[in-house]
Amino acid sequence: MDQTLQNKLKKEAGIKAAQLVKDGMVVGLGTGSTVRYLVDELGRRVQEEGLKFTGTTTSRRTAKQAEGYGIKIVDIDDVDHMDITIDGADEVDKNFNGIKGGGAALLWEKIVAINSNYYVWIVDSSKRVDTIGKFPLPVEVIPFGAGHVIKRMEKKGYKPVLRLGEDGKPIRTDENNYIIDLHLGRIDHPQELGEDLINMVGVVEHGLFLNMVDEVIVGNEGEPLILKNPNKNN
Numbered sequence: 001m002d003q004t005l006q007n008k009l010k011k012e013a014g015i016k017a018a019q020l021v022k023d024g025m026v027v028g029l030g031t032g033s034t035v036r037y038l039v040d041e042l043g044r045r046v047q048e049e050g051l052k053f054t055g056t057t058t059s060r061r062t063a064k065q066a067e068g069y070g071i072k073i074v075d076i077d078d079v080d081h082m083d084i085t086i087d088g089a090d091e092v093d094k095n096f097n098g099i100k101g102g103g104a105a106l107l108w109e110k111i112v113a114i115n116s117n118y119y120v121w122i123v124d125s126s127k128r129v130d131t132i133g134k135f136p137l138p139v140e141v142i143p144f145g146a147g148h149v150i151k152r153m154e155k156k157g158y159k160p161v162l163r164l165g166e167d168g169k170p171i172r173t174d175e176n177n178y179i180i181d182l183h184l185g186r187i188d189h190p191q192e193l194g195e196d197l198i199n200m201v202g203v204v205e206h207g208l209f210l211n212m213v214d215e216v217i218v219g220n221e222g223e224p225l226i227l228k229n230p231n232k233n234n
């Protein structure tokens with residue numbers, strides 16, 4: 001998809017999702033370029049409409065952006081739960097299984113998601129796929145012994161690549177960990193893969209978010225599409 005169109009669709013999904021935020025809510029704010037549009041719109045609503053809510057964020061980047069608009073951001077342990085969390089995603093299939101972590105924030109994203117009453121993804125239409133896995137699956141690992149984790153993943157045929165920054169060094173997450181991207185091509189058995197990964201010593205979390213999301217807002221040409229997960233009580 002053309003980048004200009006993709007950004008337009010991301011923006012439309014972000015603006016649509018901002019309508020779900022109501023006065024007094026505790027709102028989990030995700031990470032990524034689509035969420036940036038969401039936060040811009042929430043910031044506008046705070047400043048122009050007097051919207052009042054409390055936020056928790058899935059990255060320091062998002063916290064900085066939100067605080068720039070005067071949005072009150074608190075530590076996740078200072079709230080009981082999130083009323084709603086809105087985040088982006090890298091891929092989503094028709095069973096509401098997805099991949100996240102393209103922006104290296106998957107660990108905080110999963111922690112915020114599981115503590116949310118209602119969980120929403122905002123994506124452009126290019127993120128909808130038949131089978132997940134074309135997007136490399138991010139896995140967060142602790143730096144100690146990461147080379148050995150990579151070797152074990154290679155033996156399993158997971159095609160791991162340590163994610164490097166522009167400086168050629170491994171990128172660090174907000175928890176100071178590394179990201180290994182698995183170039184699988186397609187993931188036919190996501191549940192089994194997720195269980196195998198989480199049981200590997202050194203792995204902190206993986207980017208498979210399986211049937212967790214309640215609603216997906218898809219930026220589409222025309223009005224954004226609202227997809228509700230029939231397997232969830234929403």
Ligand code: 5RP
Nearest residue numbers: 032033034088101102103105
């Ligand atoms: C960050 C994420 C992002 O939500 C995901 O990568 C989508 O990003 P974008 O909105 O920039 O396409 O999981 O870890």
